[in-house]
Amino acid sequence: MRVLFLEVDTERDWAVASLGPAFIAAYLRRHGHEPLFLRAGIGRSMAEIVRDVAGLDPDLLGVSLTTRQWKRARALVGAIRDAHGIPVVAGGIHPTFSPETVLSAPGFDYVCLGEGEEAALELVDALEHGRETSSIRNIWARGGDRPSLRPPIAPLDEVPFAARDMLDELEGCVHVTTQRGCPFPCTYCGARQFHDLYAGVGDYGRRRSKESVFEELEGIRREASLDYVIFLDDTFTIHQPWVREFCAAYRDRIGVPFSIHARVETVSQELLHRLADAGCRHVTYGVESGSDRIRREVMRRPVENERFKEVFGWTREAGIMITANYMLGLPEETRDDLRATLDLAEELAAFDLGYFVFYPYPGTHLFHHCREKGYLKDEALEREANHRESVLDLPTISKGDIAEYYDRFTVLRASLYASRAQATALPGSAEYRDATAHVGESADLG
Ligand code: B12
Numbered sequence: 548m549r550v551l552f553l554e555v556d557t558e559r560d561w562a563v564a565s566l567g568p569a570f571i572a573a574y575l576r577r578h579g580h581e582p583l584f585l586r587a588g589i590g591r592s593m594a595e596i597v598r599d600v601a602g603l604d605p606d607l608l609g610v611s612l613t614t615r616q617w618k619r620a621r622a623l624v625g626a627i628r629d630a631h632g633i634p635v636v637a638g639g640i641h642p643t644f645s646p647e648t649v650l651s652a653p654g655f656d657y658v659c660l661g662e663g664e665e666a667a668l669e670l671v672d673a674l675e676h677g678r679e680t681s682s683i684r685n686i687w688a689r690g691g692d693r694p695s696l697r698p699p700i701a702p703l704d705e706v707p708f709a710a711r712d713m714l715d716e717l718e719g720c721v722h723v724t725t726q727r728g729c730p731f732p733c734t735y736c737g738a739r740q741f742h743d744l745y746a747g748v749g750d751y752g753r754r755r756s757k758e759s760v761f762e763e764l765e766g767i768r769r770e771a772s773l774d775y776v777i778f779l780d781d782t783f784t785i786h787q788p789w790v791r792e793f794c795a796a797y798r799d800r801i802g803v804p805f806s807i808h809a810r811v812e813t814v815s816q817e818l819l820h821r822l823a824d825a826g827c828r829h830v831t832y833g834v835e836s837g838s839d840r841i842r843r844e845v846m847r848r849p850v851e852n853e854r855f856k857e858v859f860g861w862t863r864e865a866g867i868m869i870t871a872n873y874m875l876g877l878p879e880e881t882r883d884d885l886r887a888t889l890d891l892a893e894e895l896a897a898f899d900l901g902y903f904v905f906y907p908y909p910g911t912h913l914f915h916h917c918r919e920k921g922y923l924k925d926e927a928l929e930r931e932a933n934h935r936e937s938v939l940d941l942p943t944i945s946k947g948d949i950a951e952y953y954d955r956f957t958v959l960r961a962s963l964y965a966s967r968a969q970a971t972a973l974p975g976s977a978e979y980r981d982a983t984a985h986v987g988e989s990a991d992l993g
Pocket residue numbers: 555556557561563564565566567568570571608609610611612613614615616636637638639640641643659661662663664667724728735736737738779780781903908909934988989991992993
């Protein structure tokens with residue numbers, strides 16, 4: 548069966564497409580089906596996309612959605628369905644945690660809850676052979692009952708390597724995941740919710756073997772070029788024995804620079820040096836707030852500002868560039884907290900920064916909190932998800948306060964860039980290009 552995965556771009560064309568479909572595509576291919584890929588770039592009209600879909604003549608359309616992609620995907624799928632009668636299945640974090648909303652929109656026939664490889668294969672087989680689809684685990688059919696879940700795939704090495712032709716990567720720069728699930732309880736985070744979804748079914752937290760990761764990278768090098776690896780794991784530095792063994796072998800077996808995401812709570816001075824020796828050139832840390840109170844009481848992240856200062860020092864000393872991510876406009880935040888966040892960002896002076904106005908993602912603890920407190924009104928839910936303007940009505944700060952600090956962060960980032968350009972002796976050199984080439988890309992993870 549021909550299964551077309553439509554990548555729905557928002558705001559700008561992303562350098563990498565969603566990873567979920569790349570895993571599902573590899574799994575379907577292993578079982579004899581034909582996955583196809585189409586990017587709905589932001590510059591493309593609805594009519595062009597509808598025409599391109601028709602040209603590829605798929606038997607099933609699959610869309611992977613974050614909340615930000617939802618609005619555009621709803622319009623696109625509606626238009627595609629008006630023109631052709633292709634069945635449509637949506638999966639990923641937004642359909643998993645807002646399934647009723649997705650299934651009530653025109654054109655969406657199925658939602659996949661949680662992990663999609665086995666569920667998608669069963670759906671495709673059923674559609675191909677005209678079989679009943681209502682009892683497929685993880686697949687919620689429009690008008691049907693909520694399905695039960697199959698246990699998460701274990702060990703993770705059983706999942707075939709992601710199909711690279713579905714990712715639209717820049718040549719030589721590859722995106723790899725070594726784990727699924729994150730064990731921390733951050734109240735604002737969508738990733739965390741998978742653990743709760745699978746409660747009573749199985750443990751969503753799993754890691755691939757190092758051997759499997761190395762085999763994948765060696766295979767890529769044999770068939771194409773391998774210049775830089777971006778590990779997209781939520782927190783690369785959990786399971787420290789795994790990380791230590793990985794570092795010991797990576798330099799000899801792979802030997803190209805890489806980026807990771809980490810939490811300051813999960814690294815030590817010694818581990819950072821090991822990572823740097825292995826080839827780690829860039830790490831993204833979520834700082835989120837400069838207020839210890841907001842991190843502790845609102846985010847359930849009881850780490851103190853001092854820890855960030857210490858770890859940023861160790862990271863620089865190890866020669867690893869830092870991107871730091873911050874959030875503005877959280878529930879219960881005051882102007883003093885906003886000020887503290889900006890002050891901390893100035894003091895930490897990371898190589899790059901990401902700053903995001905808080906958006907309450909469905910399924911998260913803070914989403915429910917905002918609904919209960921009346922901070923998130925019904926009409927705000929109809930607006931496009933974004934990280935530039937607050938959708939909340941907060942009693943402690945105004946939308947204007949948040950916008951003011953967003954602008955201050957923009958000024959801070961511009962001044963960081965300006966001072967960096969002056970301080971760098973040879974900004975046009977090959978070393979500088981290698982070191983900075985992929986920094987902005989993984990800084991946008993949010
Ligand atoms: C890699 C990544 C990116 C990459 C790639 C995006 C992507 N969608 O893959 C990039 C850098 C582009 C990116 C960008 C952004 N991201 Co991001 N990203 C991630 C991250 C760290 C990993 C996702 C991943 O690859 N997981 C591995 C795969 C295998 O898991 P999976 O996606 O869940 O897929 C499985 C199932 O969901 C299902 N499935 C998925 N799709 C489909 C489709 C079909 C048809 C079916 C049947 C099944 C299915 O099957 C898959 C295999 O089992 C997640 C955190 C997380 N752990 O989920 C955040 C996350 C998805 N990102 C998030 C955000 C907010 C963003 C940004 C808005 C950041 C920003 N501020 O600009 C942008 C917006 C992206 C967009 N296109 O709109 C939020 C989304 C929250 C939400 N409810 O929407 C997350 C959850 C992070 C968080 N802490 O909350 N991101």
